[in-house]
Amino acid sequence: MNYITGYYTTKFGELWDKSLFDLVEEAIIGVLKSTNLERKKIDAVFFGNMLAGVLGNNLHTTSKLSEILDVNIPVFRTEAACASGGTAFNLAKTYLDANSNKNVLVIGAEKMTDYSPEEVITALSAAASGEEQEAGLTFSGLYAMMANFYLEKYHYTEKNLAYVSVKNHYHGTLNDKAHFRRKISIDDVLESAYVSYPLKVLDSSPISDGASAIIMSNNLNFIKKQDYSVSVLASEIATDTISLKSRKNIDEILATKIASDKAFKMARIKRSDINVAELHDCFSIAEILAMEDLGFWKKGEGGQKIKEESTKYGNGGNLIVNTSGGLKASGHPVGATGIKQIGEIFLQLTGQANNRQVKNAKYGLAHNVGGSGGTAVVTILSS
Amino acid sequence: MVGIVSYGFYVPKYRIRTEEIANVWGKNPEDVKKSLLITEKAIAGVDEDSLTMAFESASSALSDVKVDRNKIKVVLFGSETHPYAVNPASTILAEFLGIEKNYLAYDTEFACKAATGAIISAQALIKSGYSDYALISGSDKGMGKTHDTLEYTASSGSVSLLLGKDDLILELIDFESFSSDTPDFWRREGIRYPSHGGRFSGKPSYFYHIEESSKSLLKKTGLKPEDFAYGVFHMPNGKFPVQVAKSLGFSFGQIKDSLTVNYLGNSYTASALMGLTAVLEKAKTGDLIFMCSYGSGAGSDSFVLKVTKNLDKRRKQFLKTVENKQYISYPTYLKFMEMI
Numbered sequence: 132m133n134y135i136t137g138y139y140t141t142k143f144g145e146l147w148d149k150s151l152f153d154l155v156e157e158a159i160i161g162v163l164k165s166t167n168l169e170r171k172k173i174d175a176v177f178f179g180n181m182l183a184g185v186l187g188n189n190l191h192t193t194s195k196l197s198e199i200l201d202v203n204i205p206v207f208r209t210e211a212a213c214a215s216g217g218t219a220f221n222l223a224k225t226y227l228d229a230n231s232n233k234n235v236l237v238i239g240a241e242k243m244t245d246y247s248p249e250e251v252i253t254a255l256s257a258a259a260s261g262e263e264q265e266a267g268l269t270f271s272g273l274y275a276m277m278a279n280f281y282l283e284k285y286h287y288t289e290k291n292l293a294y295v296s297v298k299n300h301y302h303g304t305l306n307d308k309a310h311f312r313r314k315i316s317i318d319d320v321l322e323s324a325y326v327s328y329p330l331k332v333l334d335s336s337p338i339s340d341g342a343s344a345i346i347m348s349n350n351l352n353f354i355k356k357q358d359y360s361v362s363v364l365a366s367e368i369a370t371d372t373i374s375l376k377s378r379k380n381i382d383e384i385l386a387t388k389i390a391s392d393k394a395f396k397m398a399r400i401k402r403s404d405i406n407v408a409e410l411h412d413c414f415s416i417a418e419i420l421a422m423e424d425l426g427f428w429k430k431g432e433g434g435q436k437i438k439e440e441s442t443k444y445g446n447g448g449n450l451i452v453n454t455s456g457g458l459k460a461s462g463h464p465v466g467a468t469g470i471k472q473i474g475e476i477f478l479q480l481t482g483q484a485n486n487r488q489v490k491n492a493k494y495g496l497a498h499n500v501g502g503s504g505g506t507a508v509v510t511i512l513s514s
Numbered sequence: 515m516v517g518i519v520s521y522g523f524y525v526p527k528y529r530i531r532t533e534e535i536a537n538v539w540g541k542n543p544e545d546v547k548k549s550l551l552i553t554e555k556a557i558a559g560v561d562e563d564s565l566t567m568a569f570e571s572a573s574s575a576l577s578d579v580k581v582d583r584n585k586i587k588v589v590l591f592g593s594e595t596h597p598y599a600v601n602p603a604s605t606i607l608a609e610f611l612g613i614e615k616n617y618l619a620y621d622t623e624f625a626c627k628a629a630t631g632a633i634i635s636a637q638a639l640i641k642s643g644y645s646d647y648a649l650i651s652g653s654d655k656g657m658g659k660t661h662d663t664l665e666y667t668a669s670s671g672s673v674s675l676l677l678g679k680d681d682l683i684l685e686l687i688d689f690e691s692f693s694s695d696t697p698d699f700w701r702r703e704g705i706r707y708p709s710h711g712g713r714f715s716g717k718p719s720y721f722y723h724i725e726e727s728s729k730s731l732l733k734k735t736g737l738k739p740e741d742f743a744y745g746v747f748h749m750p751n752g753k754f755p756v757q758v759a760k761s762l763g764f765s766f767g768q769i770k771d772s773l774t775v776n777y778l779g780n781s782y783t784a785s786a787l788m789g790l791t792a793v794l795e796k797a798k799t800g801d802l803i804f805m806c807s808y809g810s811g812a813g814s815d816s817f818v819l820k821v822t823k824n825l826d827k828r829r830k831q832f833l834k835t836v837e838n839k840q841y842i843s844y845p846t847y848l849k850f851m852e853m854i
Contacts, residue, residue: 147718248712324545 133227133349135512136357137166138474143341143462144310151183151242154342156199158238162344166357172234175226176206179219179239180466185254186246196238212258213413215239216343216469217499217508221366223347232350239470240342251338255465258502260374271335271414273375273503275327278416281382282329287434289329293320294437295415296333296460299453302444303460305487310339310462320415334415339462343470345477359481364398364494365511367391373505382431384417384504387424391498394509395426398494402426405450405511406492407479409472411500412457421498422452425509444487454479454487469499473510480514516637517682518819519581519647520828522574523791524567524672525778528557529839530847532666538844539661550666551752555779557842558655558670560850564593565603567672568653569610575649575674576611578828579681583612586676587645588636589619592628592652592783596621599703607651618644625699626748626782627809628652629673634689634815636677648677654782657851659707667751669779673787683794683825684803687818690731692723699810710810719812720750724758727814728806732762735818739763743801743821746789748808749775755789764804771796778836790819795832799823
């Protein structure tokens with residue numbers, strides 16, 4: 132069994148005075164301190180990052196991590212768009228499954244705000260199919276098509292979507308590392324400017340900087356000495372067509388369904404056992420689709436269920452979703468997101484989530500999506 | 515005491531409404547107006563540029579004082595849209611104003627604070643005895659790329675000040691400057707439109723520099739925000755000056771008369787000086803005015819000015835003058851800005 136023993140994240144936001152590797156270094160120092168792990172005791176490093184090559188002309192980041200850490204161990208970088216962090220975690224777990232008595236460092240990081248919105252949107256669009264890019268589709272456009280189809284098929288309105296952002300912004304107020312820490316109302320969402328109809332500014336996650344890091348281990352001697360640990364019950368990846376046009380259904384993300392079915396089977400628990408979940412709400416519609424595709428809600432019910440606000444912290448629901456604020460309020464430094472999601476579940480399952488601590492949380496799930504659903508990673512943790 | 519002897523302003527008569535631009539780009543005009551607090555902006559005609567506008571404002575400044583123009587031995591021209599990359603506009607301005615040749619002239623550039631920096635240089639030249647008077651012009655035909663936020667804000671206008679040591683309308687009590695290498699807004703040689711760092715031009719740039727410059731001057735002078743009748747801050751949009759004034763402890767009442775950006779836009783180098791011009795229409799003898807400019811790149815100059823009884827003799831009618839306007843369409847705007 133593999134265990135997560137420590138987590139550290141930088142603040143997410145417009146961190147203009149910090150470079151990508153300043154953020155990486157802060158996350159590494161933070162997580163090593165929290166676990167009292169000497170850097171020489173790390174056996175391998177897995178780094179989730181999407182844009183350093185495209186935006187910063189910084190490839191071979193694995194060597195840069197070697198320089199920061201002052202070690203000569205294997206370092207791997209993973210890229211799967213916004214699921215880069217989740218895939219780094221998955222590969223780290225696979226590495227531990229194949230090697231006993233090892234400690235690994237998993238980092239996700241992204242530096243986005245040094246570039247113009249046009250440059251960042253163009254770079255992010257590299258994660259979409261070439262044909263759809265040529266047709267002028269951005270990610271907001273792709274998710275807007277999914278939202279339009281969903282709202283029309285199940286007879287919902289933009290107001291149903293707005294409940295996702297209102298909840299996640301409330302959770303963001305409880306997270307001192309979140310990009311946005313202000314409450315918003317349904318009217319605020321509905322009155323915000325359209326990005327791509329029916330999605331508006333306040334339906335959309337922001338461009339953020341940030342880095343998050345985790346220590347995972349199967350070294351029992353090390354784990355025994357740790358103050359906190361959670362077991363990794365499952366981490367499953369599934370992929371699907373990169374083009375939205377090639378999918379059978381666009382009111383679902385098939386990769387999420389496949390990855391979650393495999394993960395629950397591997398973890399040997401039921402959907403109803405999950406107490407906390409971090410879902411990939413890059414746009415408000417994405418959280419509703421995820422709740423359905425993960426099997427928490429039936430297909431088509433999400434628009435109504437979200438209005439009941441049972442997944443909001445403090446409402447006494449059995450499953451609380453995106454206590455970090457989600458991508459919407461916590462921010463979305465794309466490579467860091469997948470690690471932050473797992474880290475948030477770690478905090479919840481070890482009772483370290485402070486003023487957003489979900490009582491008696493035993494099982495947690497993290498759901499990380501790349502692109503419009505070309506990759507999905509589902510991770511299940513247990514206290 | 516060195517200070518301002520007279521002032522003049524020029525605002526071209528053409529205006530384009532925020533709605534006119536927003537509608538072209540499919541934006542909700544009300545959203546844009548709510549975001550920027552700008553309803554319309556002033557646009558120079560196709561036959562106007564920063565130099566012609568400077569001539570207008572400088573002529574106005576010199577029109578109501580009997581000054582021997584040969585005693586103006588300093589002519590400084592601040593702009594970020596100089597008509598020439600190489601060839602001074604300050605000498606053309608002086609020539610057209612009839613200032614004789616025994617003078618020091620140079621053009622200054624520091625984004626929107628090119629003219630206030632020139633004021634600081636000029637007051638030193640007067641104090642040193644080099645010249646009795648100095649003419650400073652801040653003038654811009656501000657350009658913003660189409661479909662950029664700047665398109666709603668960048669405007670045209672000019673303000674000129676005659677500095678001297680006698681017969682002052684405004685005493686220059688003290689000043690302070692604060693600068694750093696902060697590239698929030700720039701335009702490279704040969705590139706037509708400025709680039710900017712979006713929200714980076716806010717907190718670490720505009721707010722940081724204005725706050726540091728202002729706090730430093732308040733500390734130096736021992737004055738508090740409430741001691742001032744008026745506050746004037748550089749106006750890249752309608753929100754920033756209100757926010758920075760509040761953070762420094764100035765009330766909205768102290769700055770509201772200076773907010774020319776709401777109806778004229780941001781005339782770059784002339785922006786803060788235009789706010790001062792608006793305030794001078796109402797200011798009374800003995801009033802203290804706090805003025806703070808901001809130039810991207812970045813720096814901020816702050817000034818404490820005191821109104822003398824001479825202002826009544828040289829007070830300009832501002833609001834009524836800028837009400838003389840003519841609205842233009844988006845294509846006409848593009849033509850006037852020589853974008854088509």
